[in-house]
Amino acid sequence: MTGTRIAALGHYQPAKVLTNDDVAALVDTSDEWIRTRVGIRTRHIAGPDEPVDELAAQAGAKALAAAGLAPGEIDLVLVATSTAIDRSPNMAARVAAKLSMGSPATMDVNVVCSGFTHALAIADHAVRAGSAERALVIGADKMTEIADWTDRSSCVLMGDGAGAAVVEGCAEDGIGPVLWGSVPTMGDAVRIEGTPPRFAQEGQSVYRWATTQLPPIARKVCEKAGVTPEELAAVVLHQANLRIIEPVAAKIGAVNAVIARDVVDSGNTSAASIPMALSKLVERREIPSGAPVLLFGFGGNLSYAGQVIRCP
Structure with a gap:
């Protein structure tokens, strides 16, 4: 295998x-x-x-x-x-x-x-x-x-x-190659610090970074997987907030894809957001088995990581 x-x-x-x-x-x-x-x-x-x-x-x-x-x-x-x-x-x-x-x-x-x-x-x-x-x-x-x-x-x-x-x-690839990285100089734009620990962020900086810098990176994820954005059946971004998800998804160019919007009902659940949103889409049978799905996480540390997977 x-x-x-x-x-x-x-x-x-x-x-x-x-x-x-x-x-x-x-x-x-x-x-x-x-x-x-x-x-x-x-x-x-x-x-x-x-x-x-x-x-x-x-x-x-x-x-x-x-x-x-x-x-x-x-x-x-x-x-x-x-x-x-x-x-x-x-x-x-x-x-x-x-x-x-x-x-x-x-x-x-x-x-x-x-x-x-x-x-x-x-x-x-x-x-x-x-x-x-x-x-x-x-x-x-x-x-x-x-x-x-x-x-x-x-x-x-x-x-x-x-x-x-x-x-x-x-026998075949169902998880594409990862593209990951970070912006260390902006790492404190999202923070969980202190005793007790508390969440804080520079909202406008994160919004500008996400909506301008991430779409071309997400397209490169597709390129590494040998898939065009138009071929994607679904796009599951980190469920940060709808004002980030919708413009980033539009700029990726996945015109035929289901866009996960679980944030509406679940809020921002950080590391849980992508697998939870994907699991719900699969449970509702909104994505055909074997279809290509872009997973793309971003946020804290100003880190990002994405891959194209085949829907189970």
Whole structure:
């Protein structure tokens, strides 16, 4: 086997939903203000008994069930997150324990909003190199726990959730080559700092960078995969906010693609946003099996990573 593929997906969101009117009771804002500026209507909020590893394990279990695999058949677990408060055990080890796995390698990947596409690339490389047979790749974040609920420009964005993918070897390529990078000089434009940690960003700088610099990079991702933007069946960008997603998607030129807009109902869930949005599109059968899909993460650290995958 010389290729890799995503065999199955799964996602999980907490039951509690916070509407824009609910947020307006906490901070000086309104439903109209939020919808106009970021396009979000609702977001899911995890409770005190739902830490990041619990969100991740729920999504991971669903992906395993969809793939028809037992936990012991996974030998690599990667969890992309930037909201793991504890330093050790890491989230991947806790997920492996929760799912009663055997003895997988367990690693967390912290690249904030592009964490999942970075972790997916690492799993792809590991399976191709023969150091793993099957990997469980999870993006999970509890953004509401690190939100500054006095800052209406950022707290209105936040949501919690997790999405997961099972990666395995196959005869043909189902995961295209990654294109990744960063802008180190602008790394502090998105921050999670302090004690307790709090999220902050330079919103206008991030918006300008995303809408002007990222579309040509996303087109290069397609080029590396041997796919034109017009051939894409779907585009799943990091679900930052609708004012970024829609112009970036338009500039990529994927005129025939379904554009993921899960941010409207889920808010910005950071590393969880791409696998969660993709899992929902597949669950609703909005993408044909085998069709090319662009995944493109961007944000914290001013990092980015993307690849074209074939829909499971």
